[in-house]
Amino acid sequence: MRVLLVGSGGREHALATALARSPLLETLYAAPGNPGMAESAHCVDIRADDIDALVQFAREQNIDLIVPGPEAPLVAGLTDACAQANIACAGPSQAASALEGSKAFTKEVADAAGIPTARWQRFDHDKDAALRYIREQGAPIVIKADGLAGGKGVIVAQTVEEAEHAVHQLGLPLVIEECLVGREVSLFAFCADDDAVLIGAARDHKRVGDGDTGPNTGGMGAICPPADFDRDAQEKALDLTVRPMLAEMKRRGTPFRGVIFAGLMLTEEGPKLIEYNVRFGDPEAQALLIRLESDLLPILKNLADGTLSQEAITFSEKPSIALVLAAKGYPDAPKKGGIIEGTERLETLPGVQLFHAGTALKDGKLIASGGRVLTVCATGKTPAQARARAYEAAATIQWDDKMLRSDIGAV
Structure with missing residues (x-):
């Protein structure tokens, strides 16, 4: 197969390394790629969010499969554009990608599907109403930009004053929600319509400083698997937080096909949903994919065709x-x-x-x-x-x- 991998980060380099091992691979391109990816892929100077140029390149090079790495091209409609051009793309539609593109949409889907999550309110136009809500609820409290923010649009405010500053810093629209207490884990699964196959779990360290201090980042490191979230717990969390979402998305006429990343908080009451991402995490993908023993390429091609791989997906037992x-x-x-x-x-x-x-x-x-x-x-x-x-x-x-x-x- 001739494959075009979209993106330029560590996640995409890990994907490129995994794809390059496939005996089914003929040629791998990366747009735009990076110097490390150039060892296994032909890097082409196309931005990851330039949908038209990506589709045109795929047509010219007779690409069999496009593998999107980051969220921005998915939220911008890459999969839809590929469908119009009759090119397979291993990612969700623009409508389904709203699970990451809008924090409020995720909360609405979670509530409709009965998925446990934090209490929340959305504020689109009235900043004063958001500030009043914060004073009523008190702190700690979580302020989220209702859109893509590269992993940096979430502020866990420890005081009311910090929360008020976050409102001014992030601007509207916002989602403001209760601060869940527990340990975070990242749960990953391959999904097609109303079913899912577990990939595994990792624990990301998001804050920039030692001891989980300082501002949130896109991620400073990850471990796989988390010691307190074994395979049985992962499967139960999949039933609790992913499969009900898939059923609700299908009911809405926007079925989800691709990789889902459910950010969960392990609370005393059980796992609760923090957010969905519609792709592999970064740096979780790096920690997950170095343990992958199965051939990734046919798995992703099946996803693009709307089916789940019937063969067992195997990972090394090594942490x-x-x-x-x-x-x-x-x-x-x-x-x-x-x-x-x-x-x-x-x-x-x-x-x-x-x-x-x-x-x-x-x-x-x-x-x-x-x-x-x-x-x-x-x-x-x-x-x-x-x-x-x-x-x-x-x-x-x-x-x-x-x-x-x-x-x-x-x-």
Whole structure:
């Protein structure tokens, strides 16, 4: 098969690495890709959100399958445009992608499907009403931008004053909801219409600083699987939070086909839905996919055709960790342009893989070009061994503005 992978981050590099292993693959393209992905894919200079150019390229190159990585092209209607051009695309329609494109839509679907979630209110036009609601509810309280925000549109306010500032910072429309207490997990499944097959679960570390301090980010690291959320618990959570959503989406005439990512809070009352994403997470995908033993390509082609793979999807039993190396100043103003050295040393380390995210080549040198720059991943016989391997590998990579958490997998 001839495949076009859309995106340029660590998630897409992990997808490219998994797809490149398939005996069914003839040629892999990545738009726009990154220097790491260039080792297994032909990178083409097309933005991930340039729907028309992606479809035109797919036509010209006789692409058999488009694999979308990030959420933006899905919310913009990539799958719909592919359907009109008779090109298979392994992602949900624009209407179904509203599960990620609108926080309020997700809450409406959850309420209609009887899925446990936080109490909430939506505010579209009246900022004063939002501020009054915050004062009535008190803190802690969660403020969410009702739209795509690259993982940075959620503020967990510990005081009323902080919540009020968040309203002014994020602007309208907003969803304001109760602050759930517990531990977060990310649940992933392949979905087609009203059924789902479990992929697995990971735990993301979203805050920028050690001890889960500082602002939320797109993710600073992930572990897989979470020790407190075993396979049986994952299957039960799938029945509780994913399959009812699929039934409700089908009832609405907008069936979901693709990868669903259910962000859950494990509360004393059981799992509760925080949000849906309509694609693999980043950096959870890196931690998940290095454990994948099945051939990913036919699974994604079946999804694009609206069916689930009938063969068992197998993963290694070895635990894994994904450790994000970011640039100082992330998430607000990451420093770019630093020359990165030492990546070649990782090739000799057992159980370690490196995925590029915000990197570029300048005068033949690898440089940092984004906020999250690299993801160091490792597997091991135990979580402790995987963690030790990842941090050992991360220490060999250097650039002036490197920043990472020291406690991924330890909190």
